[in-house]
Amino acid sequence: MQVIEISEPLDLQKIPNEDVVLAMGFFDGVHRGHQAVIQRAKQIAAQRHLKLAIMTFDRFPKIYFRNIDPQAVKYVTPLKQRLxxxxxxxxxxxxxARFDEAMAKLAPQYFVDHFMVDLHAKVVVAxxxxxYxxxxxxxMATLPQFAQGRFDVVTVDRQVLNAEKIGTTQIKTALDQGKIEKVNQLLGxxxxxxGKVVHGEARGRKLGFPTLNIQPAKDQWIPGIGVYAVRVKVDDQWYQGMCSVSHNETFGNNPLTIEINLFDFSQMIYGQEVEVEWDQYLRVPVKFESVDxxxxxxxxxxxxxxxxxxxDFK
Incomplete structure (x- = not known):
């Protein structure tokens, strides 16, 4: 996949001179709803023998419209994972596309002319x-007017699961509540x-349950406080384990940590990046009266x- 960074004003020399089917959206989560957009675009690209392209933004556009601190924004899938x-x-x-003040101020017709037409879109799917x-x-209802016959417009309907809209907001809410099964259903x-493996307090090792302390990206949305069944990918191999997202209440008031005890694993991998897969919520954290x-x-x-x-794992 070719990744091309663009901004306003658009540098046309960066744009491949070939017609495309262009999927449009922010796509945080790349959930089932987003996948429906991408797959519809993929079908059309195959039918018309065109390249399949997508456009996303490097940050949440509403940062500029709601006066949100960019450092406070977290994503289900930060940019690297979205790609x-x-x-x-x-x-x-x-x-x-870099979403900055210049991009935020663009008029709809200008945006269509330069960030759809100039990307050689023959079909726009969203x-x-x-x-915009x-x-x-x-x-989407007014897009054909702005398109002025230069490209076709395909709108993908709302996607639902159990009569509920599939959306990033619903996924974030489910993550906060520890409803991992629902999250995974919505994501597909x-x-x-x-996350990076960092040094912790070594309490787990002393208790007989050594843990990997995981430091995710600062803009990563993480599951709510609780104990989970997880898998961790280390050097292309998956290991099963249990994870605690908590403040280590038994040992006082501490910063939030992600600590994972892996089964059948004893390697020292401080500083290494691993991937954490969330599979099942087990229980709420408890402040215990004793270490025993x-x-x-x-x-x-x-x-x-x-x-x-x-x-249950499938």
């Missing part, structure tokens, strides 16, 4: 709620993200996790 998902979906060209300016003016794949109580619960968590992977 990885795009490639898995068969995208051939990924345009990453979800029913895609906008003020929603009441620049929406198992939620995962990379904590150890007993950890043994039970290990049993519950192993039983989950033996029976």
């Amino acid at each position: 990885k998902r795009f490639e898995q979906q068969g995208i051939e060209i990924a345009y990453v 979800g029913f709620d895609y906008t 300016g003020k929603p009441n003016v620049a929406n 794949y198992r939620f995962s993200f990379p 109580q904590l150890i007993a619960q950890l043994k039970q968590d290990q049993t519950d996790t192993q039983e989950y992977f033996a029976k």
